[in-house]
Amino acid sequence: CSLTEKQTNGSSPNIIILLMDDMGWGDLGVLGQPSKETPNLDAMAAQGILLTNFYTANPLCSPSRAALLTGRLPVRNGFYTTNAHARNAYTPQEIVGGISKDEILLPEMLKKNGYISKIVGKWHLGHRPQYLPLEHGFDEWFGSPNCHFGPYNIMCFPHLTQLYILFEGMDFIRRQTEAKQPFFLYWAADATHSPVYASKNFLGKSQRGRYGDAVMELDYSIGQILSLLQNLGIEENTFVFFTSDNGAALMSGPQESGSNGPFLCGKETTFEGGMREPAIAWWPGHIKGGAVSLQPANVMDLFTTSLAVAGISPPDDRMLDGLDLTPVLLNGSHQLDNRPIFFYRGNEMMAVRLGQYKAHYWTWSNSLEELKDGINFCPGQEVPGVTTHDQKEHTLQPLIFHLGRDPGEKYPLSVLSKEYQEVLCSVSAVVRQHQKTLVPGMPQLNMCDLAVMNWSPPGCEKLGKCLKPPTSAPWKCNWPH
Amino acid sequence: CSLTEKQTNGSSPNIIILLMDDMGWGDLGVLGQPSKETPNLDAMAAQGILLTNFYTANPLCSPSRAALLTGRLPVRNGFYTTNAHARNAYTPQEIVGGISKDEILLPEMLKKNGYISKIVGKWHLGHRPQYLPLEHGFDEWFGSPNCHFGPYNIMCFPHLTQLYILFEGMDFIRRQTEAKQPFFLYWAADATHSPVYASKNFLGKSQRGRYGDAVMELDYSIGQILSLLQNLGIEENTFVFFTSDNGAALMSGPQESGSNGPFLCGKETTFEGGMREPAIAWWPGHIKGGAVSLQPANVMDLFTTSLAVAGISPPDDRMLDGLDLTPVLLNGSHQLDNRPIFFYRGNEMMAVRLGQYKAHYWTWSNSLEELKDGINFCPGQEVPGVTTHDQKEHTLQPLIFHLGRDPGEKYPLSVLSKEYQEVLCSVSAVVRQHQKTLVPGMPQLNMCDLAVMNWSPPGCEKLGKCLKPPTSAPWKCNWPH
Ligand SMILES: [Ca+2]
Ligand SMILES: [Ca+2]
Numbered sequence: 001c002s003l004t005e006k007q008t009n010g011s012s013p014n015i016i017i018l019l020m021d022d023m024g025w026g027d028l029g030v031l032g033q034p035s036k037e038t039p040n041l042d043a044m045a046a047q048g049i050l051l052t053n054f055y056t057a058n059p060l061c062s063p064s065r066a067a068l069l070t071g072r073l074p075v076r077n078g079f080y081t082t083n084a085h086a087r088n089a090y091t092p093q094e095i096v097g098g099i100s101k102d103e104i105l106l107p108e109m110l111k112k113n114g115y116i117s118k119i120v121g122k123w124h125l126g127h128r129p130q131y132l133p134l135e136h137g138f139d140e141w142f143g144s145p146n147c148h149f150g151p152y153n154i155m156c157f158p159h160l161t162q163l164y165i166l167f168e169g170m171d172f173i174r175r176q177t178e179a180k181q182p183f184f185l186y187w188a189a190d191a192t193h194s195p196v197y198a199s200k201n202f203l204g205k206s207q208r209g210r211y212g213d214a215v216m217e218l219d220y221s222i223g224q225i226l227s228l229l230q231n232l233g234i235e236e237n238t239f240v241f242f243t244s245d246n247g248a249a250l251m252s253g254p255q256e257s258g259s260n261g262p263f264l265c266g267k268e269t270t271f272e273g274g275m276r277e278p279a280i281a282w283w284p285g286h287i288k289g290g291a292v293s294l295q296p297a298n299v300m301d302l303f304t305t306s307l308a309v310a311g312i313s314p315p316d317d318r319m320l321d322g323l324d325l326t327p328v329l330l331n332g333s334h335q336l337d338n339r340p341i342f343f344y345r346g347n348e349m350m351a352v353r354l355g356q357y358k359a360h361y362w363t364w365s366n367s368l369e370e371l372k373d374g375i376n377f378c379p380g381q382e383v384p385g386v387t388t389h390d391q392k393e394h395t396l397q398p399l400i401f402h403l404g405r406d407p408g409e410k411y412p413l414s415v416l417s418k419e420y421q422e423v424l425c426s427v428s429a430v431v432r433q434h435q436k437t438l439v440p441g442m443p444q445l446n447m448c449d450l451a452v453m454n455w456s457p458p459g460c461e462k463l464g465k466c467l468k469p470p471t472s473a474p475w476k477c478n479w480p481h
Numbered sequence: 482c483s484l485t486e487k488q489t490n491g492s493s494p495n496i497i498i499l500l501m502d503d504m505g506w507g508d509l510g511v512l513g514q515p516s517k518e519t520p521n522l523d524a525m526a527a528q529g530i531l532l533t534n535f536y537t538a539n540p541l542c543s544p545s546r547a548a549l550l551t552g553r554l555p556v557r558n559g560f561y562t563t564n565a566h567a568r569n570a571y572t573p574q575e576i577v578g579g580i581s582k583d584e585i586l587l588p589e590m591l592k593k594n595g596y597i598s599k600i601v602g603k604w605h606l607g608h609r610p611q612y613l614p615l616e617h618g619f620d621e622w623f624g625s626p627n628c629h630f631g632p633y634n635i636m637c638f639p640h641l642t643q644l645y646i647l648f649e650g651m652d653f654i655r656r657q658t659e660a661k662q663p664f665f666l667y668w669a670a671d672a673t674h675s676p677v678y679a680s681k682n683f684l685g686k687s688q689r690g691r692y693g694d695a696v697m698e699l700d701y702s703i704g705q706i707l708s709l710l711q712n713l714g715i716e717e718n719t720f721v722f723f724t725s726d727n728g729a730a731l732m733s734g735p736q737e738s739g740s741n742g743p744f745l746c747g748k749e750t751t752f753e754g755g756m757r758e759p760a761i762a763w764w765p766g767h768i769k770g771g772a773v774s775l776q777p778a779n780v781m782d783l784f785t786t787s788l789a790v791a792g793i794s795p796p797d798d799r800m801l802d803g804l805d806l807t808p809v810l811l812n813g814s815h816q817l818d819n820r821p822i823f824f825y826r827g828n829e830m831m832a833v834r835l836g837q838y839k840a841h842y843w844t845w846s847n848s849l850e851e852l853k854d855g856i857n858f859c860p861g862q863e864v865p866g867v868t869t870h871d872q873k874e875h876t877l878q879p880l881i882f883h884l885g886r887d888p889g890e891k892y893p894l895s896v897l898s899k900e901y902q903e904v905l906c907s908v909s910a911v912v913r914q915h916q917k918t919l920v921p922g923m924p925q926l927n928m929c930d931l932a933v934m935n936w937s938p939p940g941c942e943k944l945g946k947c948l949k950p951p952t953s954a955p956w957k958c959n960w961p962h
Binding site for chain 2 (some may be wrong): 262292405411
């Protein structure tokens with residue numbers, strides 16, 4: 001509040017990415033959550049632009065986050081597995097791999113224009129020393145490499161932690177502002193990941209149970225952050241983007257997971273419920289308030305768009321999947337409407353969206369064996385031939401949906417229709433081009449080894465809890481879905 | 482526009498009910514329709530109050546409309562059938578019955594304070610002479626008794642008609658305003674009922690196909706009506722309520738039906754998708770803009786609330802199901818939070834909502850036979866033990882859902898939980914009280930007869946299309962679901 005002089009030199013606006021964990025498209029009031037418990041996010045949308053066709057790059061934490069920070073599909077940046085066909089993979093404690101040194105992360109790029117970067121919250125790009133945030137361009141880090149697992153079997157964030165997550169973010173903003181230092185804050189709160197949690201002030205406050213309490217606290221926290229920017233007078237010099245890393249984790253049940261609104265299935269699947277995310281861009285004085293964009297966009301665009309905002313050219317020595325959205329966000333341009341969005345599991349392209357159409361080349365929810373064990377990625381939903389329990393190939397005749405008429409992916413176009421034939425023609429050309437030029441990165445999520453677990457975390461000596469790692473005995477990780 | 486003097490005497494504010502046909506909760510941008518194509522309704526919500534827990538009285542046109550205009554459940558006002566257990570019924574051309582002379586309709590009550598009333602659009606409370614609108618308190622009528630059927634097999638509204646529906650409504654508003662005459666406009670557009678239609682200017686404009694075109698035109702029309710009120714300077718003297726008569730008709734497919742958002746199933750069912758409706762109250766200067774109310778409410782409240790707005794005491798010689806919502810709408814009162822909402826099929830109470838809980842005493846989507854014929858009220862949705870295809874009784878142990886945590890009705894509470902036992906206790910008391918005092922009206926929708934069809938509609942002589950009615954041969958109507 002001491003700074004009244006507005007920092008609007010414009011050459012290096014601050015950048016804040018607010019990334020939620022497993023929050024669903026339908027969890028925001030402005031996107032139809034019936035209890036309407038997100039007044040701050042709804043206000044953020046009213047002051048900014050709401051993107052209703054925004055996607056993640058993968059329906060799971062680690063690959064989604066790797067894609068956001070590299071601007072590249074997981075199949076390119078290495079955050080995938082080839083152990084079995086079309087499997088989701090992430091970074092449990094026993095994972096050997098992590099984000100490669102060959103990848104260039106957003107904070108590394110931003111350094112070129114003198115940005116200071118901080119990650120607050122969940123990293124999830126590998127926990128071995130060489131993979132940690134400070135090795136990949138971040139200057140500060142508060143949080144943990146993974147979450148919800150570990151040799152000590154503790155949650156990485158205890159019940160008070162959302163307060164720390166908020167404090168650490170706000171403190172960073174305050175310090176950099178005082179130092180007149182352009183900054184990048186990657187604020188990756190994980191309160192909505194099962195086991196969900198909220199601080200005492202929010203417990204029991206929601207109509208939606210504990211999950212809703214967590215959403216309410218995150219909404220409150222984001223309101224605090226935006227207010228701080230305004231109080232510091234830097235709101236017109238700070239580009240803020242809100243989104244989530246994947247769809248709501250429906251398999252966790254109603255107390256522990258959110259809503260994907262009208263969309264099919266959830267986390268772990270390449271249906272809309274797994275991939276479509278809430279998304280709001282906010283930048284007073286630059287982005288017109290109350291706008292809605294139907295632009296198909298994704299988390300990889302945040303890499304490219306952030307660089308554009310910072311006035312930095314993207315790396316030219318590699319293929320990027322992200323596009324610069326500033327023409328869309330700042331000027332309402334429709335030039336990018338026909339860019340494709342790809343949906344992967346592992347190194348298999350499961351589906352592609354082009355314009356309003358989405359073509360599924362492979363369908364799979366999860367296996368019948370898992371389903372029998374009570375794991376269900378599509379509870380209460382069953383679309384014959386679509387939410388298949390075997391890996392069903394449609395490459396010769398993809399299932400095509402019109403997402404405007406049928407956002408729930410329930411009614412595939414008739415293959416005999418003219419519409420189908422025309423769409424197939426244009427989609428096929430895009431897919432051929434994509435696959436022809438695709439060079440997969442080295443898969444980082446193939447190998448597991450108990451020896452790489454964090455047996456001796458910092459401070460373990462004092463607690464007498466340092467453990468001796470077992471002998472290395474790597475195996476191919478088992479990725480069941 | 483000629484009237485600049487504001488009419489705000491307050492004793493007899495105008496009343497406008499905008500009733501949509503088969504429009505779903507999820508069709509409004511402000512309620513999460515991904516294409517966000519309802520700018521006027523979204524603005525209406527921003528200037529008024531959005532009720533996210535608003536219900537119809539029955540998941541079908543006729544009983545819903547009868548309930549709205551009488552303030553009474555269909556089982557009381559006669560708009561139901563006893564031909565078979567728990568069946569939905571309406572007024573096809575061959576129906577013998579209609580709205581009883583013993584019922585008091587809203588326009589009849591409003592006459593007491595000198596209101597002039599007009600219905601524009603769909604009536605659906607019986608087409609025989611004694612059942613028509615002008616016999617039941619309306620002073621003007623533009624529209625048709627039924628829709629989409631008839632001996633001539635014409636749609637009741639041709640493609641141009643939404644323009645007439647709009648014109649007739651606006652013309653009425655203008656005329657009454659000029660005459661300084663308090664008015665009630667019941668604007669019952671049916672463009673979103675299959676076969677959906679839109680005027681030329683809107684065809685092909687939506688991302689959502691023809692259904693979306695119809696929604697866009699209705700949204701435009703409502704914007705025109707609200708603008709007219711403002712231009713006439715009567716917006717602070719006109720109470721406007723927007724809602725729909727039942728959930729989206731999912732069985733009609735993606736081109737011909739809308740979205741029920743995150744809710745289960747649709748039209749014809751007593752799940753949330755069939756019963757929960759979009760609802761907005763708008764009254765500048767009286768209702769605080771941008772408010773959201775979680776008040777459980779329903780169309781029958783519109784009868785009682787309209788009377789309260791008009792300063793008229795409700796009839797005291799009969800049981801009313803509607804409550805006066807003005808404390809909720811005008812003052813944000815929470816006193817009515819624990820009022821029950823009943824869900825019927827025929828004369829069977831299928832379910833009841835109390836607070837956040839909904840207890841199903843009977844479940845039924847539709848029969849397996851219908852399902853095999855391709856009729857599906859829950860396409861793509863199948864919740865074991867909930868969306869049952871036989872009429873499943875749970876009266877001894879109702880299925881109970883917490884609609885805040887689980888708006889999609891997928892996770893019944895465990896009957897062993899303390900929560901279940903406590904809820905059952907309070908719900909049972911409410912149900913006992915309801916059933917003990919319930920006196921069913923004479924069922925109007927039991928008998929059909931080809932002789933009552935409209936064989937000689939007005940003007941048939943000129944066209945040479947008058948037909949001779951067959952001999953009367955009544956039968957018990959067959960209501961399949
Ligand atoms: Ca996640
Ligand atoms: Ca209807």
